Amino acid sequence: MSVILSQNNYGKSGVRVLKVTKNSSVHEIKEMNVNVQLEGDFDKVHTEGDNRKVLPTDTMKNTVYVLAKEHPVKSIEEFGIYLAKYFIENNKQVSGVKIYIEEKLWDRISVTGENNSAAVPHPHSFISRGDEKRICSIIHNKNIVSVSSGILGLLVLKTTESGFEHYIKDKYTTLKETNDRVFSTSVKAVWSYANQEVNYARVTETVRQIILDTFAKHHSLSVQQTLYETGKSVLDICTDISEISASMPNKHYLLFNLGQFGIENKNEIFIPTDEPFGLIEAKLKRDK
Numbered sequence: 001m002s003v004i005l006s007q008n009n010y011g012k013s014g015v016r017v018l019k020v021t022k023n024s025s026v027h028e029i030k031e032m033n034v035n036v037q038l039e040g041d042f043d044k045v046h047t048e049g050d051n052r053k054v055l056p057t058d059t060m061k062n063t064v065y066v067l068a069k070e071h072p073v074k075s076i077e078e079f080g081i082y083l084a085k086y087f088i089e090n091n092k093q094v095s096g097v098k099i100y101i102e103e104k105l106w107d108r109i110s111v112t113g114e115n116n117s118a119a120v121p122h123p124h125s126f127i128s129r130g131d132e133k134r135i136c137s138i139i140h141n142k143n144i145v146s147v148s149s150g151i152l153g154l155l156v157l158k159t160t161e162s163g164f165e166h167y168i169k170d171k172y173t174t175l176k177e178t179n180d181r182v183f184s185t186s187v188k189a190v191w192s193y194a195n196q197e198v199n200y201a202r203v204t205e206t207v208r209q210i211i212l213d214t215f216a217k218h219h220s221l222s223v224q225q226t227l228y229e230t231g232k233s234v235l236d237i238c239t240d241i242s243e244i245s246a247s248m249p250n251k252h253y254l255l256f257n258l259g260q261f262g263i264e265n266k267n268e269i270f271i272p273t274d275e276p277f278g279l280i281e282a283k284l285k286r287d288k
Contacts, residue, residue: 012058067083105128184251189211190202247280
């Protein structure tokens with residue numbers, strides 16, 4: 001039996017870097033987790049153990065740190081494009097580069113002003129947004145560069161204006177219908193661009209605000225409906241975006257049975273649960 005190497009790639013994952021920009025007394029920070037993957041003429045390293053065309057993954061790691069120093073990291077997308085172009089242009093054996101970056105988000109700490117005046121943002125102290133991250137993927141195949149951006153771990157909760165009714169009921173159904181429930185989800189949204197001449201950071205902040213506005217204002221008859229309305233609003237408002245995928249795992253809060261103690265539970269006491277959970281996903285794009 002003959003065997004062929006049908007596809008291969010390799011790279012460095014989990015390159016964590018914090019860049020502090022000190023152009024003034026007000027400092028800026030970017031904390032990133034960078035993953036680099038290369039494709040190209042690497043057959044012989046697999047079939048013959050010939051390493052002459054292999055760029056060591058340790059070199060990739062070092063390249064990330066050096067380019068982060070040399071490049072003004074205004075957005076993870078711009079830095080990812082810069083990284084991908086560097087690997088393509090400096091390695092003839094490389095035909096494709098994939099860069100994936102997660103950005104840990106930090107906000108400035110607001111501190112009380114002089115003489116207990118109104119709070120002001122501190123110039124060099126920050127507070128984490130928790131598990132929320134910005135993400136991007138860059139695919140560079142010679143002269144073609146594609147970029148997608150996203151938000152990960154945007155945890156939201158509303159205490160009313162959410163329900164789930166009129167679904168299929170069979171012999172295994174125990175879930176009770178409700179028109180008033182706690183709705184919580186950790187939103188993941190990923191989108192691609194109609195063109196690359198965009199302000200990536202501004203688009204991301206716009207999408208984030210649309211997600212929050214839709215979640216808060218929309219009377220949800222199902223997670224699916226809320227997901228669809230969110231994606232539709234993004235495409236209606238953000239003309240730079242051509243397609244958006246969203247994932248909304250249902251973070252369940254179960255009504256605790258206070259009736260066993262003779263107490264009425266008026267949607268006030270809930271049990272948070274992690275697993276199992278419903279997972280709702282969809283992709284929306286403009287109808288051409």
